[in-house]
Amino acid sequence: MATTSKAVLREQLLAARGRVADDVRAAEARLLGEHVDTLKAFVRGRDTVCAYVPVGTEPGSIDLLDRLLALAGRVLLPVARTGPDGAPRPLRWGDYRPGALVAGRWGLLEPPAPWLPDTALGEADLVLLPALAVDRAGVRLGRGRGFYDRSLHARRGAAPLVAVVRDAELLDALPSEPHDVPMTHALTPGAGLVAVGTP
Template identity: 60%
Template sequence: MTSVNKAAMRARLRQARRVVPDDVHAAEALLLNAHLAQVIDGGATVCGYVPVGTEPGSITMLDVLLQHGARVLLPVARTTDGDGPLPLMWGEYRPGELVRGRWGLLEPPAPWLPESAVGQASLVLLPALAVDLEGVRLGKGLGFYDRSLTNRNPQARLLAIVRDEEVVDRLPSEPHDVRMTHAITPQRGIISFPHRE
């Protein structure tokens, strides 16, 4: 699939999210929190993110992780001088201490951990516009996560957070795409994907 087709797919998925009523979004966020609580290992390190806009979930999922004894790391987006994406740096989540970063994203304040910190996580939560039954994730198209996941623990669970209708049969994939091991949706809960090398 060409980048033009991927762009059109992203636009359709974003539009579909924009028409989800606020009360449905809030109810789905609570369901996602309940499912997340089932996969947390106390004392584990989890790389998460703060959902923005129409992304499934809410910041309360980070609090659920903390309540279950997880250490939560959040991404810090950086770019090259030419505005190309660099691997994400990470910072510890502390409620009430997030600051607005680039693109208006909520991020932990400095000091940050190096990009290799993702390797400490046994669970990595990833934003996605869609994911297919082989674990191929369609992100926003900037490549931050694909660059960052090269540093992951090979045994880490990679969990895409999507709405139920965003789990699709097949998505286009590129050689650099890192496949998800799982997805989480409000109604279906945790979905496991076949392991692929």
């Protein structure tokens, strides 16, 4: 699969997600929430987790965010914006408060303003990212806009990067580019937390 272009892979993966029945998607979201306990090695009580609100067919749920908040004490969610030229800017961040999400751009749910600067990612002890796929080497395939590529430079060096994907989206190999930031783990409904990017 590593020889297939990223654009073709994105199209195939999005089509496959679209074929997943709603009850299967809900069961997978529940399983992801149950795997939060496996993240205890990274966060304990007064830590910060950066996560995301799933949109469309992305794995995850509000329940997962609530469980992360109970585990860590603080969850930051991304706020995506573009510059005047339409180019993606580094993600800003806002505190997750249950029941307080607002509609943002591109159909995303976001924390309400005021937002923190992109450097707030450096406060995170753990970062959960949406992905279309991740491979065993830690290469993450996102949607292609580059918001996370522009943002991950601000992360604290040792903070684990966890791509949240369906089990079928943990692949042997993906095409990579020099700017790709490798993931340290994948979180899937069936396998739970899986180390990637390690020899």
